[in-house]
Amino acid sequence: MTVPVPADVLSRLKAVLGEGGWSQDPDRLAPKLVEWRGRWTGESPLLALPKTTEEVAAVVGICFEAGVPITTQGGNTGLVGGQIPRGEILLSTERMRAIRDVEPYDDVLVAEAGVKLAEVHEAAAAVRRRFPLGLASEGSATVGGAVSTNAGGTQVLRYGMMRNLVLGLEAVLPNGEIWNGLKRLRKDNTGYDLKQLLIGGEGTLGVVTAAALKLYPVMASRAVAFIGLESPADAIKLLARAKEETGGAVEAFELLARIGIEFAVKNVPGTRDPLPEAHPWYVLAEFSSGEAGSAEAAMERFLSQALEDGLVRDAVVAQTEGQAKALWAIREDQSVAQKPEGVIWKHDVAVPVSQVADFIARANAAVLDVAPRARILAFGHVGDGNIHYDVVQPESGAADPEHSARREEGMLRVHDIAASMSGSISAEHGLGVMKTAEALRYKAPVEVEVMRAIRNAMDPKRIMNPRVLF
Amino acid sequence: MTVPVPADVLSRLKAVLGEGGWSQDPDRLAPKLVEWRGRWTGESPLLALPKTTEEVAAVVGICFEAGVPITTQGGNTGLVGGQIPRGEILLSTERMRAIRDVEPYDDVLVAEAGVKLAEVHEAAAAVRRRFPLGLASEGSATVGGAVSTNAGGTQVLRYGMMRNLVLGLEAVLPNGEIWNGLKRLRKDNTGYDLKQLLIGGEGTLGVVTAAALKLYPVMASRAVAFIGLESPADAIKLLARAKEETGGAVEAFELLARIGIEFAVKNVPGTRDPLPEAHPWYVLAEFSSGEAGSAEAAMERFLSQALEDGLVRDAVVAQTEGQAKALWAIREDQSVAQKPEGVIWKHDVAVPVSQVADFIARANAAVLDVAPRARILAFGHVGDGNIHYDVVQPESGAADPEHSARREEGMLRVHDIAASMSGSISAEHGLGVMKTAEALRYKAPVEVEVMRAIRNAMDPKRIMNPRVLF
Incomplete structure (x- = not known):
């Protein structure tokens, strides 16, 4: 207090x-x-x-x-x-709800901070455009929050994080001055790009009051596949091939572990195992194209070649929008599916894509050393090197206090491994009050010093979200 | 001194x-x-x-x-x-020439500051990847310079400026400390994104010593067309249509004026008028795709529809790589082509894409008011709202001192119009020593104050490029 x-x-x-x-x-x-x-x-x-x-x-x-x-x-x-x-x-910001402008020629939508992401999607669709940042929480998450935390999601691979989708910002700085940086320019080299500090600044450098967001064309075709494979290493090879063969038309490339499918089938009503046989690992891949039929054709070519080469064990391609939704639901339900299984240590790490498989192997060994009977569920945005690495307690009817007690030690081991690979201990969730102290373990002192100097210059009394960040 | x-x-x-x-x-x-x-x-x-x-x-x-x-x-x-x-x-930085790493699975290339952009292109191509930032000066321009000035070029429409192509930086800060921010992560939400200050910081916040750059897949097909049309307004409509129809597969969309074609034909040996008849305005459009033949097919569909609708007057599509190069040369030669024509006022402005036509009309009126016989050449990256707006002296055998004398007044009028549209007076070239004082006319005081506070916090003795920026 x-x-x-x-x-x-x-x-x-x-x-x-x-x-x-x-x-x-x-x-x-x-x-x-x-x-x-x-x-x-x-x-x-x-x-x-x-x-x-x-x-x-x-x-x-x-x-x-x-x-x-x-x-x-x-x-x-x-x-x-x-x-x-x-x-x-x-x-x-709940009363700041205006969408101030939507301009399809500029591919821009200007929304106030309290507008929900789902409302941005609707307003973009109304002018035949698309705002390509989706979150499970998009019905509640707001523009201001998504900007301030540099939100990610499942389409980062192609469109980048929120940082990449903001053309301009309006904000109130810590001294109460209004900064109108609500430009809608694609290019503007006239000094430091101040909006970049507020994006991902977690509210410590001011209150974002409105944002000019980039819109994109609606895609004419999309193809969604659920792919069974041997290992995370194969997933990485497959990703490289997908990017090469499609010229970057990969919208999403999400890794899932077998145990995650089992949790979903068991704990989420209506979930069906997507493939006839079990596979150690899975990828949910989505391609899209501006040309009708093109994404589906590219997916077919891509999968038949990969099956022939033995890189893929089996795959199913959604034939209808309903099937695509059902496949996506398995991915999106990975968090809720594990919840009934008891105590879970969660991590939101990123490592270079080339090191994802190595990270998972090393983290597994370290975690099983701390908690030998834990059930490990690694999943997430492998295309971004971002793994949601979740460690679930041993199977049991009730919450396991022993698993809770080992959380700190396990987390430290996992984060140490990510850090040793020049990774991140918070790929998309930010530091907040939860991870700020821990981040100090891994940040170079010079970097923390610069961040503090900037914060002090902009908020000398440290009134904005004072317990967050350095 | x-x-x-x-x-x-x-x-x-x-x-x-x-x-x-x-x-x-x-x-x-x-x-x-x-x-x-x-x-x-x-x-x-x-x-x-x-x-x-x-x-x-x-x-x-x-x-x-x-x-x-x-x-x-x-x-x-x-x-x-x-x-x-x-x-x-x-x-x-001329002796800092190492390419430290190229990792195709990460789609990353790590280069020291003195590596030339053309060398980055070669090293990427050697692993079947592409670094999509090209400049006319890429044989001399370096990674460090391109980062520090947030370089642009002709592919910004699809890939963004340098800011969007940097995953990590290593830099020496003004106090002589080394900051190793040379990450190769796609996602890392652990505090302020410091590299964003150095990108486009014009060397005032430190010396960039190395950068981790994003690589992209090589495209399997590309189509280049030279299109004659009636007006900049039609070019904007055509651009929106191109983005919609191709799902964003537009690599470049460059506006040219008739007088620019005439200058090129007259002053650049080997240049031929690309279309049989003259048209008031032109667009050089390039589409690309990961699928063989797809870009060409998309371009044909796009142009025949636009011709049928009367949005386009005439168009030629390059049938060979040589033809594509020749069409691109007309665009790239727009600066050298005007040089023999005498004294030129140059502007590098950006406005919202939807206002490009209005900007050109208003700027023309203002300029002709100051210099009634001037020859106006507006060209550039219309897809980014970035117009190189050049005002050439009246036709004459020698440099026109009167045109020189009116430069300041004309420039002010042009920049005032851009600023009134929430535009930029330096879309891609930066402020340097040339435009810093002028930029103060247009920047909100609060923005300049924040920039100065940040600079002072990082470089209290103002030793880095002291005459540049605020």
Whole structure:
């Protein structure tokens, strides 16, 4: 708990926000004070609900002057606790809901921070365009949150992370000034690219109030296949071949382990084993093309060659949109499918793509050394080198306290291996309050120093998300 | 001219650089003290020629301690004077020439700062990959320079600028510390993305010593067409259609004006008018695909539909690699073709794509108001909204002093129009010493303040490229 916020600051905040612009009602605050999995809970003396950028600026300005800290929250879908206040003013973007502009000639959509990703998808589709960043949580996750955490998802392989999809930003800086960087230019070399600091800055360098997002053409054809194979090493070879043969038309290339299929079949009603026989590993691959029929043809050519060469053991290609959805559901359900299995250590690591197989082998050995009967589930965005490496407790009817007790040690071993490969301990989820201290183990001191110097230059009183990052 | 560098600093620099690592020979320095078009000339008490990152760190460390300024130079191809010293130590990366690694599974190439872009292209091709950033000056331009200036080129439409092609950087910071950020990860959300500050930082926040660059698949088919049309507005409509129909397989979409074709035919030996009749405007379009024959087929479909709809007046598709090169040469020669025509005001502006036609119309009116007989040549990367807007003096045998005299006024009018459209006065060339002062006219004070605060935090003595940026 931080220092109590002075009463006069609360009064001034209420005055600038006006009726409906703030709340101290415990019921209104409650859902915003709990992380959705219940891992973090918090408290806040005031929920600020600004509707305009000017109101955000007024709130931040008052807090800056008084040295009162703020935590900003979007859709509250973060996985590292960065959005949950511990005594700070809670600034929610939920009332900043306007899509200010959609311009198909510019391939741009300008949305305020509180717009949900799913709403961006709809607005883009309405002008025959596509915004290619999808998350399981896109019905709740907001533009502001996705920008501030540099969100990823399953289409990063082709389109990049949020960082790559932002043309411009509007933000309120820690001193309460509004920065209008809401350009929609593809090119602008006139000084440091400040928006890059706010993207992935986890709310520590300001409040993102609106973003100009890049749109893409709608694809005329897509092909989704579920592929059984021998090993992660084969998955990497297959990926290289897919990229070469399609000229980069690979939309997604997701690795799954056999145990993940078994969990899904067992724990997610309606899930069917996608292939007649079991295989040690699987890849869910999606190709797309601007030309009708072309993705399907490319997938057929690609798979028959790989089957012939023995790189692939078996594969099924979705023949209908419904089948494609069912195959994707197996991938998307990998987290919920493991939940009933008890205590799980989760990791969100990235390593160079060429080292994914080696990482999995080394991490398995290290984990089994710590927890010999653990069930290991490695899956994720192999095309980006991003593995969600989950370690599930031994089979049992109830939560295993021993597995919980070994979590710290196991996590350290896994992260040490990723770091030894110049990898990342947080590929897409960010550091938040969960991983900031741990990240200090792996970051070069010079890098942390520079980050602190920049933060101090922009937020000398450290009022923005003070417990997050360095 | 800055303050003379103390003799003991020079001695210490020579000592850490060792034999062959420095020069004070006027003949050795001369080519590095003149901008290639002769617009800027400079001077330097010492040319530092470090071969390793450690030597760069030693040089910068000595200069930091003594408060002695440094200008860093790569291939000396910059267009805004940022690479020419005016009394600073001149740090050249010309001896940092190693390609440290090429890893096709990671789609990564790690090159030191002094490696030329053309060498990157060759090394990528050797492993059946492609580095998709090409510049007319790629035989001289270096990796370090291209990173520091966030270089663009003709393939930005599909692959983005240099910023989008860098996975990691190694750099020496202004205090002489080495930052090893040479990761090759596609995803890493662990704090601010510091490399983004150095990319496009024009050497003011450190010396880039090496970069991990993204590679892409080689394309199996490509189609190049030269298209005659009525207006820039039609070019924008055509671009939107090309992106929609090909699902984003447009590699390049370059606008040219009739007068540019005439200059090329007249002034560049061997150039032929690409179409039988003259058209007011032209587009050079390139499609590519991973599938053999697919780009050609897409181009044929696209053009026949556009001809039928009257959006296109005429078009020719290259049937051989030689023809494709000849068509591209017309585009690439647009700068040299105008040179014999006398005094030229050049602009490198960007506006939102949807406003390109409006920009050209408004800028033409403003320019003809200042210089009624000027010949206006607008061309460039219309797909990125980036127009090289050149204003050539009236036809005459000799350089026109009157046209020179009106340059400032004309440039101001053109830039004011771009700025009024939330455009950029330097889309890809950067600010250097040429445009920094002018950029202050258009930047919001809050943005300049933040840039200065960051620079001051990282380089409190302002020793790195001190005359460049804010």
